[in-house]
Amino acid sequence: xSAKVIxxxxxxGGVGKTTATANIGAALATMGQRVACIDADIGLRNLDVxxxxxxxxxxxxxxxxxxxxxxSQAMIKDKHIPDLYLIPSAQTRDKTAVSPSDMIRICxxxxxxxxxxxxxxxxGIERGFKNAIAPADEVIVITNPEVSAVRDADRxxxxxxxxxxxxxxxxxxxxxxxxVKQNNMLSADDVVDLLAIHLLGIVPEDKAVLISTNxxxxxxxxxxxxxxxxxxxxxxRLMGEEIPLLDLDKGSGFFNRISSVFGSGD
Amino acid sequence: MQAQEIxxxxxKNGILIELKDGEWEDQKDALLSHIDDNLAFFKSARIVLxxxxxxxxxxxxxxxxxxxxxxxxxxxxxxxxSLVTERASQDLGLEIKLDxxxxxxxxSSINSMLDGDEAIFLHRTLRSGHKVKYQGHIVVxxxxxxxxxLIAGGNIIIWGRLRGVAHAGAGGDTSAVVCSLDLSPTQxxxxxxxxxxxxxxxxxxxxxxxxxxxxxxxxxWAAGK
Numbered sequence: 001x002s003a004k005v006i007x008x009x010x011x012x013g014g015v016g017k018t019t020a021t022a023n024i025g026a027a028l029a030t031m032g033q034r035v036a037c038i039d040a041d042i043g044l045r046n047l048d049v050x051x052x053x054x055x056x057x058x059x060x061x062x063x064x065x066x067x068x069x070x071x072s073q074a075m076i077k078d079k080h081i082p083d084l085y086l087i088p089s090a091q092t093r094d095k096t097a098v099s100p101s102d103m104i105r106i107c108x109x110x111x112x113x114x115x116x117x118x119x120x121x122x123x124g125i126e127r128g129f130k131n132a133i134a135p136a137d138e139v140i141v142i143t144n145p146e147v148s149a150v151r152d153a154d155r156x157x158x159x160x161x162x163x164x165x166x167x168x169x170x171x172x173x174x175x176x177x178x179x180v181k182q183n184n185m186l187s188a189d190d191v192v193d194l195l196a197i198h199l200l201g202i203v204p205e206d207k208a209v210l211i212s213t214n215x216x217x218x219x220x221x222x223x224x225x226x227x228x229x230x231x232x233x234x235x236x237r238l239m240g241e242e243i244p245l246l247d248l249d250k251g252s253g254f255f256n257r258i259s260s261v262f263g264s265g266d
Numbered sequence: 267m268q269a270q271e272i273x274x275x276x277x278k279n280g281i282l283i284e285l286k287d288g289e290w291e292d293q294k295d296a297l298l299s300h301i302d303d304n305l306a307f308f309k310s311a312r313i314v315l316x317x318x319x320x321x322x323x324x325x326x327x328x329x330x331x332x333x334x335x336x337x338x339x340x341x342x343x344x345x346x347x348s349l350v351t352e353r354a355s356q357d358l359g360l361e362i363k364l365d366x367x368x369x370x371x372x373x374s375s376i377n378s379m380l381d382g383d384e385a386i387f388l389h390r391t392l393r394s395g396h397k398v399k400y401q402g403h404i405v406v407x408x409x410x411x412x413x414x415x416l417i418a419g420g421n422i423i424i425w426g427r428l429r430g431v432a433h434a435g436a437g438g439d440t441s442a443v444v445c446s447l448d449l450s451p452t453q454x455x456x457x458x459x460x461x462x463x464x465x466x467x468x469x470x471x472x473x474x475x476x477x478x479x480x481x482x483x484x485x486x487w488a489a490g491k
């Protein structure tokens with residue numbers, strides 16, 4: 001058994017790389033897969049917070065790379081899901097503390113005991129990004145339906161292709177179906193049309209994501225959330241299942257249903 | 267000795283290294299062992315590598331860049347007379363010229379005297395950050411996305427969408443044209459005239475842009491016209 005290494009990247013910051021890493025990792029783990037999430041954003045540690053594991057960190061990625069601990073000591077077990085592990089980044093160092101070959105070595109060491117290794121890339125196209133994509137078997141580019149994020153995604157796709165990592169897959173995050181309907185937001189079709197790569201999934205805008213991120217519980221554990229379902233579907237697609245895209249209009253229908261419940265209470 | 271096959275010069279903002287003829291792998295190993303022997307000198311250095319006419323692909327260059335960065339040496343630019351190497355360097359975000367301060371000389375570096383009708387054909391999506399410069403014509407089968415840039419001494423023909431920047435007749439040829447199935451460039455330049463495309467009305471259709479009375483003008487591009 002050998003794990004598949006997936007790197008999640010975007011170019012632009014703040015589009016949801018870390019949230020996607022946590023949720024795809026959690027969704028795969030709830031399906032019985034053995035998963036490690038690596039935070040490759042050295043110096044700007046985040047993934048531990050999103051997974052709610054910040055108070056359990058003893059050793060980090062840089063400690064493992066520099067031999068101050070065994071790799072297994074830097075793997076933090078998730079508190080909700082068995083077989084989900086986090087390898088946190090160091091907060092006190094910077095990207096030069098790790099090299100692309102270090103990342104390849106770490107991932108190769110993880111492969112035999114796991115099914116998936118998910119690497120959370122830092123924003124940008126510099127050293128940290130190069131570190132993150134070096135070990136990848138597959139790259140997922142995440143973007144928001146906004147022009148600047150799509151432009152950066154396009155650049156990233158070009159670089160990933162140039163690094164001979166194959167054509168990445170696309171994840172569109174924070175799509176607001178209402179705004180698309182009113183022509184105030186790029187539609188998923190617009191984005192796919194421009195980037196011309198395979199669409200892995202669409203995650204709708206959902207306030208519950210922010211709340212779950214702050215609480216350190218991945219949204220995908222919440223079956224009522226549409227964003228959570230979207231992440232579950234993405235995980236199933238990664239497992240090779242054919243799952244149709246969520247009908248996001250049903251999402252507004254869902255909220256309508258809630259408001260109609262409140263309405264009928266009057 | 268190996269070190270003699272490598273020529274090293276100090277330049278304004280880094281170190282220029284010229285690789286001599288010979289197998290790439292051998293030259294690369296020679297370079298790395300030279301750096302290993304002089305680690306203190308090369309520490310934190312920015313290197314400009316002149317590879318001559320070698321055709322190198324992205325993995326060759328990215329491999330070298332990663333190996334160098336393991337030694338705390340930054341590969342800043344790769345100079346080459348090979349178009350393949352230049353493109354691979356650009357894809358990796360490496361510079362391909364020594365002089366980065368003035369973008370203007372581009373114009374003069376393009377020879378306006380075309381030898382026959384040379385053209386390059388690109389069958390791919392040109393993405394943000396891609397830059398293609400050629401002294402003849404450029405033909406693209408695919409889209410040119412925002413943030414991509416085409417500069418041709420001659421004409422530019424795009425069987426796809428143009429949403430990036432296109433510069434035809436960059437050497438001063440005022441008869442150059444730009445054609446695309448969907449002409450929605452960020453900016454369009456012909457010779458020394460610059461224009462931006464007006465917001466699209468209706469469905470996209472093939473158009474041809476050319477200079478008319480010193481103005482960039484676009485017209486429907488259809489058979490028989």
